[in-house]
Amino acid sequence: MNLMNNVESDEIAKLKDVADEIKKSGKIAIFAHQNPDGDAYASSVGLGMALRKNGYEVSFYLGSSKQDFSPIIGMHEAFEENTSPIPEGTTALCVDCASRDYAANNEMFDKCERIIVVDHHATNTFYGDVNYVDSSAAACAEISYFLIKAMGYEITEDIAYALYLGLVTDTGSFQYSNTTIRTHYVAGVLSTIRRDFHKLHDELKYISMDTFLALSEAMNNTDFLFGGKLGIMSLTKEDENYWNSHVDTDGFVDHVRDIYGIRLAVFTKEIEENVHKVSMRAMDEVMNVSDFAARQGGGGHPKAAGFTFNGDIEGLHMMLAEYYEEEWTE
Ligand code: AMP
Ligand code: MN
Ligand code: MN
Numbered sequence: 001m002n003l004m005n006n007v008e009s010d011e012i013a014k015l016k017d018v019a020d021e022i023k024k025s026g027k028i029a030i031f032a033h034q035n036p037d038g039d040a041y042a043s044s045v046g047l048g049m050a051l052r053k054n055g056y057e058v059s060f061y062l063g064s065s066k067q068d069f070s071p072i073i074g075m076h077e078a079f080e081e082n083t084s085p086i087p088e089g090t091t092a093l094c095v096d097c098a099s100r101d102y103a104a105n106n107e108m109f110d111k112c113e114r115i116i117v118v119d120h121h122a123t124n125t126f127y128g129d130v131n132y133v134d135s136s137a138a139a140c141a142e143i144s145y146f147l148i149k150a151m152g153y154e155i156t157e158d159i160a161y162a163l164y165l166g167l168v169t170d171t172g173s174f175q176y177s178n179t180t181i182r183t184h185y186v187a188g189v190l191s192t193i194r195r196d197f198h199k200l201h202d203e204l205k206y207i208s209m210d211t212f213l214a215l216s217e218a219m220n221n222t223d224f225l226f227g228g229k230l231g232i233m234s235l236t237k238e239d240e241n242y243w244n245s246h247v248d249t250d251g252f253v254d255h256v257r258d259i260y261g262i263r264l265a266v267f268t269k270e271i272e273e274n275v276h277k278v279s280m281r282a283m284d285e286v287m288n289v290s291d292f293a294a295r296q297g298g299g300g301h302p303k304a305a306g307f308t309f310n311g312d313i314e315g316l317h318m319m320l321a322e323y324y325e326e327e328w329t330e
Pocket of ligand 1: 297298308
């Protein structure tokens with residue numbers, strides 16, 4: 001294990017300053033990006049549990065999401081809408097979120113004394129008073145592990161379970177190219193604290209029947225362009241099953257990504273009339289989809305990015321086809 005000898009101490013040293021900054025706060029409000037995903041919740045809940053256990057007053061302002069991981073990782077209140085005012089002298093700890101605009105409940109930032117950002121998006125705009133951004137981390141949960149250690153706190157069984165969720169969801173179960181030796185190291189250490197991660201993998205596989213029905217609609221609404229290299233799956237207000245409250249579309253884009261020959265997989269969903277949330281996944285390193293997403297006011301990672309589009313679905317498809325034609329075809 002020579003390879004791993006210094007990983008823990010190197011990461012802890014890098015995080016020392018941000019750890020000290022967090023420890024200066026008595027009250028901490030945790031924020032993450034809109035429509036929080038597994039990593040956003042994992043990092044929030046993992047850090048929140050560690051801070052609470054060590055005497056901090058912690059509240060969560062994570063915004064609403066169709067994904068409720070609370071049966072898996074606990075801390076139910078983190079998954080509920082929080083409308084309580086921010087108490088005086090509160091520090092905002094914002095995780096897994098690249099920009100101020102994309103943070104859920106970001107209007108609450110103004111009520112916080114200062115903002116500490118901990119993130120792994122290369123597109124991060126450093127909107128905090130203190131910023132720790134490491135785009136080589138596969139998940140914000142990977143940074144959160146070392147951050148808890150840098151604060152000198154114990155990784156309890158519950159924290160280990162929460163952090164593992166973030167590693168799994170952001171790496172597609174350790175299959176994406178963002179997975180590094182360091183990711184496996186953290187997963188390995190967490191596995192010494194919890195022995196039942198197989199249960200978490202099982203729980204993540206389940207989908208509701210409504211999600212299944214919406215997925216079949218989305219599959220029917222998939223267009224293949226450029227000889228099957230660009231795949232665009234869409235759900236619009238016309239799709240009746242999509243509107244059911246038990247539908248969770250996170251992961252739909254992966255079905256397009258899984259098709260042999262696809263280079264760029266896209267999933268779009270109409271969240272309000274003529275407002276579409278777009279998820280993009282690149283299969284190779286040739287183009288950085290976060291550059292394109294950033295030009296549309298969004299962001300993300302080189303191979304997984306997103307943005308919100310205002311306009312009709314035909315216009316959106318045309319824009320995506322133009323992007324592919326201009327930047328992806330040699
Ligand atoms: P998603 O397609 O929603 O799973 O998101 C893929 C990646 O892009 C994640 O890292 C998101 O945080 C990021 N992302 C998605 N939508 C936006 C947006 N509107 N603004 C900034 N980042 C985004
Ligand atoms: Mn995320
Ligand atoms: Mn993440």
